[in-house]
Amino acid sequence: MWRIAIIDDDRQVLQGMKLSIPWEELNAEWAGEALNGSDGLAMIRQTQPDVVITDIYMPGMNGLEMIEQLREQEYGGKIIILSGYSDFEYARQALRLHVSDYLSKPISMPTLKSILEKALRDLEEEEERRVKQDELEQKLMMYEPFVEKEWVKSAVAGTLADSYRTGNLLPAPYRYWSETHHVVMGIDIVRDVRVSQLSLSDWNLFRFAVSNIVNEVAHEAFAFVDYTELHSTRTALVIHLQPDLSERQLQEQLIQLGVRLIDCIRSYLKLVIRIGIGRVQEEWKDIPDSTEEAFRAVEMKENRAAEGYDLFASGSEARIGQGNGVLRPVKFYLELAAAIKTSQEWQAERIISEFIERLEKQEGITPDYLQMLAGELWGIFAYCLYEVGMVLDDLYPNEHITKEIAGLAQPKQLEVWLTDKIAAISSSRQWRGNSKHRQAVDFMIQYIHDHFAKDITLGDLADKVYISRNYLSIIFKNMTGESFNNYLTRVRIEKAKELLLEKRMLVYEVAEKVGYKNVPYFSTLFKKFTGINPTDVIK
Structure with a gap:
């Protein structure tokens, strides 16, 4: 219920309005009264009415002086001036003080009712806007941690908007990045028979467990780290280093950390992981280069000519090695996965076309490399569909896909194969929920x-x-x-x-x-x- 206060040095005016205002029709109530500006100011402070009707000429503090003090105190209610004098200068001052209406006495009750209805309607609209703004701010606060995580993922994969990269913009929690060096440790969970048979909820649980272990073990070795999931079975650990750390000392620490992660994840979760380490980057904007190198290193276990070093820990398939800068499409994978998960076929085709165009400009692209890319992309397709309740093997048996991949020898062939598969998948997908x-x-x-x-x-x-x-319960279970x-x-x-x-x-x-x-x-x-x-x- 709205609250209305009246300030006037004429008691008859006060009583007349108090009796004549249609309170029930306006959904309003009497908040208080005063005979001068000083008493009115005190009454308003105490009762906080939504609407104030006030005269100007009053003994002691006049109406305009009272209004000016109210505005200085950030009073947000509506103020209606009801004066026996029509003075241009007073009207100009009232406008400056954001008065809702300036009326001359005498005034009819229908006119006053109309003015009050407008003031209360304005208050309702302002309240609705305020509630919506509060809800928006609450939602932004609630989603802030998730927005930050997406920002880290984009910074690691190289998908940040140009405005961030050219403007060197860093969110508050990550401003220290500008004062450190950075190295990425790429982590790939081997999709063995056990992992392939996991349900979606089990897979989410394993990813949660892996993130717990990686964060805890990494923080024991380094003060500043960030962990982010990329796509499918791949995640990245970004280690932020002090510039004075020697290369030899760093390599030893990274090797120890990699071995510890392999052992802990195998011991606690019975999962096999592969690990690659990129080169140290001095600028945070170059972190994606280290990411590309890290995942290139993951795939180099058969390439003995790679720069850096090899380490096979406790007979596992994990490899720790440094990348050699060969094109590694982590950004491409992440963007394509996002397009597939949101069923944007045209966006996926554009991403593929742009990547193939860059790929054709690279030297030394072999059929083996293209087939490796195709295999990894098929795994990403499978994972994206798996997340929405579909099994890719039901659409395409593994033996057929293996034969098709083995026949890819040129980048254009890879492009045609990918776009054909995405088109077929998009036309056959049955979403379990929008x-x-x-x-x-x-x-x-x-x-x-x-x-x-x-x-x-x-x-x-x-x-x-x-x-x-109730509906959310059904959606979650589905x-x-x-x-x-x-x-x-x-x-x-x-x-x-x-x-x-x-x-x-x-x-x-x-x-x-x-x-x-x-x-x-x-x-x-x-x-x-x-x-x-x-x-x-x-x-």
Whole structure:
């Protein structure tokens, strides 16, 4: 209900308006009254009315002086001047003070009602704009961590807008990048039989576990690191270095970190990873060059002529080596994956055409290299479709694809093959939910991974993505294959298992760390999901 206050040194005017204003029709109530500007100022400060009707000529402080002080104090309500004098200078001052209306006495009640209706209508519109602005700011605050992550991904892959690169613009949390050197460690999860058979929710859980391990191990070795998922099975760890670190010391630390990551991920998750390291870059804008080199190194295990060094850790297939600057399309992969996931066939064709044009200008492009590219791109296709509930093998048997890839010898052949496949895939895709729903579920999964230790409910997330709770539950289950609560529990248990394996914390400490205050309940859930008691892990 709106609140209206009246200030006038004529008591009859005060009483007349108080009795005559149609309060119910206006959805308004009497907020207070005063006989002069000084008392009016005090009353307004105390009651904070939405509308003030005031005279100008009053003893002591006049109406304009009162209004000026109100504006200085950032009073945001509507002010209507009702004066017995029509004075141009007063009207000019009223305009400067953003008065809603300047009326001369006497005034009819229908006219006053009309003026009040307009003022209240303006207040309603302002309130709606303010609410929308608040909602927008809340959404921006909520999405800020995810926007920052996308910024890091773009900076690492080389897909940042030109305005960032030419203007040397860095978001506040990453401004220290301008004072450090940078090296990228490319991490590729080997898609063996076990990984290929994972459900989408299981795969998301493994990616979450890998990010936990990489961040924790990397921070033990280096003070400043950033981890980002790129596409399919590939992620990147950016290490920010002090310029005075010697090359030999750095190589030793990177080798040790790579071996540790390989061992930890194999030990905790039973996953095999391959690792490549790019060259150190002095400028943050050159980080994508290090990324390209890192993933080129991943593929160089059969190329003994590569610069740098080799390391095969504990019989694994992981290789740590330095890249040689050969064209490595990390940016191309990332852009193409985004186009496929959003079903933008024309955008995918444009990205492919531009990349092939650059590829044709490169020297030394062999059929083997083209076939390697085709194989990796097919893996990206499979992963992108897998994320939206489709299995690429159902459309194209592996043996047919292998034969087609083996016949690629020229860049143009690769272009034709890719565009044909994308066209066929796009025409046959059956989305399990539209893009808005896909984005909502992606947000939910990331939010769970970042806030699993807090009290998260489906209702809370429904409010954040502006979808009803019941409908969101259906969407989440359709796209992930399991309920929201089950997925949240599995994330918590996975993190708990990781903490228990470190043997640094007691069971009750681990339970609290992952969001459970009831230790017996945590132990019951842990055994249900892992088959063993948490105490058995730390023995």
